[in-house]
Amino acid sequence: MMYRFPLEEFKQWPTPFYYYDMGLLSKTLNEINRQVKGYPYDVHYAIKANGNPVILKEIVKNGLGVDLVSGGEIKASLAAGFDPGKMVYSGVGKTDWEINLGLDHDIFCFNVESVPELEVINELAGRRGKTAHVAIRVNPDIDAHTHRYITTGTAEDKFGINIEMLATAVDRALKLPHLHLRGLHFHVGSQITQMKPFVMLCESVNGLLDYFDRHDIHFELINVGGGLGIDYDTPDINPVPDFQHFFDTFKRHLRLRRNQRLHFELGRSIVAQCGTLIARVIYVKENRNKKFVILDAGMTDLIRPALYQAHHVIQNISAAVDTASDVYDVVGPICESSDVFGTDEKLPVTRRGDLVALRSAGAYGETMASCYNMRPLPKSHFSR
Numbered sequence: 001m002m003y004r005f006p007l008e009e010f011k012q013w014p015t016p017f018y019y020y021d022m023g024l025l026s027k028t029l030n031e032i033n034r035q036v037k038g039y040p041y042d043v044h045y046a047i048k049a050n051g052n053p054v055i056l057k058e059i060v061k062n063g064l065g066v067d068l069v070s071g072g073e074i075k076a077s078l079a080a081g082f083d084p085g086k087m088v089y090s091g092v093g094k095t096d097w098e099i100n101l102g103l104d105h106d107i108f109c110f111n112v113e114s115v116p117e118l119e120v121i122n123e124l125a126g127r128r129g130k131t132a133h134v135a136i137r138v139n140p141d142i143d144a145h146t147h148r149y150i151t152t153g154t155a156e157d158k159f160g161i162n163i164e165m166l167a168t169a170v171d172r173a174l175k176l177p178h179l180h181l182r183g184l185h186f187h188v189g190s191q192i193t194q195m196k197p198f199v200m201l202c203e204s205v206n207g208l209l210d211y212f213d214r215h216d217i218h219f220e221l222i223n224v225g226g227g228l229g230i231d232y233d234t235p236d237i238n239p240v241p242d243f244q245h246f247f248d249t250f251k252r253h254l255r256l257r258r259n260q261r262l263h264f265e266l267g268r269s270i271v272a273q274c275g276t277l278i279a280r281v282i283y284v285k286e287n288r289n290k291k292f293v294i295l296d297a298g299m300t301d302l303i304r305p306a307l308y309q310a311h312h313v314i315q316n317i318s319a320a321v322d323t324a325s326d327v328y329d330v331v332g333p334i335c336e337s338s339d340v341f342g343t344d345e346k347l348p349v350t351r352r353g354d355l356v357a358l359r360s361a362g363a364y365g366e367t368m369a370s371c372y373n374m375r376p377l378p379k380s381h382f383s384r
């Protein structure tokens with residue numbers, strides 16, 4: 001059964017635009033809160049997945065914290081009403097103004113990715129007469145087996161500190177006078193659909209906790225990052241990701257110490273399924289062996305197919321259900337050969353003016369939009 005979009009409303013709005021199902025977002029957030037209730041777990045929303053203010057308001061309302069990767073994101077999350085006491089700030093290249101902004105707002109934790117960064121945060125905190133709260137990001141050398149560009153936890157990646165250098169970094173953090181070390185941070189990748197990498201992560205954390213216990217070093221928190229994947233192939237069958245399986249994996253495999261809290265930073269799994277990119281067919285063009293559906297949305301509106309070879313379900317939502325079908329390459333108007341949403345897509349016979357939905361586009365969609373070819377940014381609309 002096909003998801004029902006409000007077609008009458010769509011006809012009034014210029015395309016392309018993002019459409020967000022706020023009911024589904026709310027349902028997703030309820031499910032997360034239901035799964036962590038009664039556990040010493042804190043969930044932060046990775047705002048880089050989608051920074052739309054309407055989305056952020058809903059997430060704030062549901063009590064989540066926020067995971068940030070830039071000064072701009074600190075500002076956006078403050079404007080949206082996130083509590084600085086629930087803000088964690090990651091990223092390999094935090095600049096001085098960004099660190100100072102975090103210090104001025106007394107954010108909960110900087111997830112620090114190198115010893116030089118520890119030194120700089122210590123110095124900037126000292127100048128302000130403050131103590132910076134930090135966690136050290138560990139690179140656990142786990143291959144999450146997703147796309148190379150979204151794997152972050154193998155030894156070759158730029159992220160985090162290698163395990164063999166961790167003890168030195170922890171020592172340094174404990175000695176620096178303007179730092180308070182809260183714990184360890186991890187994030188192994190994105191769009192992870194098997195639990196195996198998360199189990200390996202738990203085992204890695206357990207080993208490190210044992211090691212630091214022996215050295216009488218105790219952490220108040222462990223942050224395992226995000227990365228839970230979603231079902232891009234059949235969004236109507238799995239509109240809400242399997243959070244039960246995800247959180248159960250940590251409940252079962254991670255041996256938290258007494259009074260220790262477990263933090264999560266989920267992005268994609270919270271917002272991906274509630275968002276759809278709606279485009280209009282500009283032309284249907286026939287070449288020698290191919291038919292092309294040319295949309296008014298392109299890689300500037302949704303770059304995931306061009307950047308990661310990702311695929312979003314494509315639906316012609318104007319065509320009647322019983323129309324005959326044909327096979328098309330569905331492409332955008334941008335002057336790049338990678339501006340392709342799908343090849344050999346089976347669609348109802350498609351005509352100029354039809355509306356097309358690119359599903360599961362709520363994460364890393366609108367937020368990655370650009371003005372390349374001097375195009376305007378896509379607008380957004382919300383279910384009522």
Ligand SMILES: *Cc1c(COP(=O)(O)O)cnc(C)c1O
Pocket residue numbers: 046048049067069090091187189190191225226227228265266267268269
């Ligand atoms: C991007 C990112 C996340 C969120 O990843 P998802 O795959 O969207 O859940 C979490 N933590 C850090 C440090 C990140 O960079």
